[in-house]
Every structure is written in C-alpha cells, then in structure tokens.
Amino acid sequence: MKRDVLERILWSLSVDRFSKSKFKEDPEKYLSRFPLAPEDVEMILSFDVKKMQEMGVNPMLTMGYWIEMSPDRRMSSYNKKLGSEAQYSASIKG
Template identity: 45%
Template structure:
C-alpha cells in the first residue's frame, strides 16, 4: 500500500538531513524514488496535512513533517492547514474522534 511508503518518506523527512535537503533542492527527483500515487505526491508538494490524515497518515507524522519542512512552521499555520480548503473552518485531525 502506498500510504505506508508515504509514511516512510515522511518519517525520513523528519530524521534524515540528506532526505530533507533533497526535498528542498530536488523535490521531483526525490518523489520519483518512491512508489507514491500522484495524489500522494501532490499532498507532499502542497503540505496538505489535512488530506494526508484523511488518507490515513499518522497525525504525529503529519505534525513532524510540517514542523521540519513547511515554509511556515508556526503551530497556528499547521492548525490552519488541518482545516483544509473544503472543511468549512473545522479542524480535521485523525487524532480527534469524529
């Protein structure tokens, strides 16, 4: 399942400086090395943590990915991103019971 590959890459983006640097310098080259769907690649490109969590990605990985790689790493920006474009203002988090 490609979600597992996505989670592995997100973990590496939190702990491996080489992978993190490649993410910044050659995103498409990095993504080509992983068996991800185009939707998953797009989630990474857009830092769409709400979509990632809806896809089943562990919330701790989305938080770590955001905290280590997002252009705006502020917690308020992360919470805004969890709202997503189609949420109507509600925060989506797989960690919260719905």
C-alpha cells in the same frame, strides 16, 4: 498510495538530514524514487496534512513533516490546514 509509503517518506523528511537536504534541493526528484501517483506528489508538495491524516497517517508524522519542511513552520498555520481553530498546539520539537 499506500499509507505505509507515505509514512516512510514523511518519517525520512522529519528525521533524516540527507533526505531533508535532497528534498530541499529538488523535491520532485527526491519523490520520484517512490511509487507515487501525480496526486500523491501534489499532496506532499502542498503539505496537505489534512488529507494525509484522512488516509490514516500518524499525526505525529504530519506534524513533524510540517515543522521540518514546510515554508511556514508555524503551528497556527498547521492547525488551519487541518481545519482547526485550535489556539494551542503540541510541538514535539523545539
């Protein structure tokens, strides 16, 4: 999957209320409108932010997506997903 498409999805799910609502209702249906392979869908649904960053996705988007949409919105969990033991985390949202 192209990074551009992934960034579009993550941006929408970070800032757009309608997109967030539709994703929460039925994530697979929401993602079906984008040109995604099954492994791409799995990456998004599993909040694999490490893999996303390895694909070149801007870390501000992976963080925004995590904070807005993940079941566990804690930054400590985000850091673990990244493979980091960081004690402190930037949060661009209150």
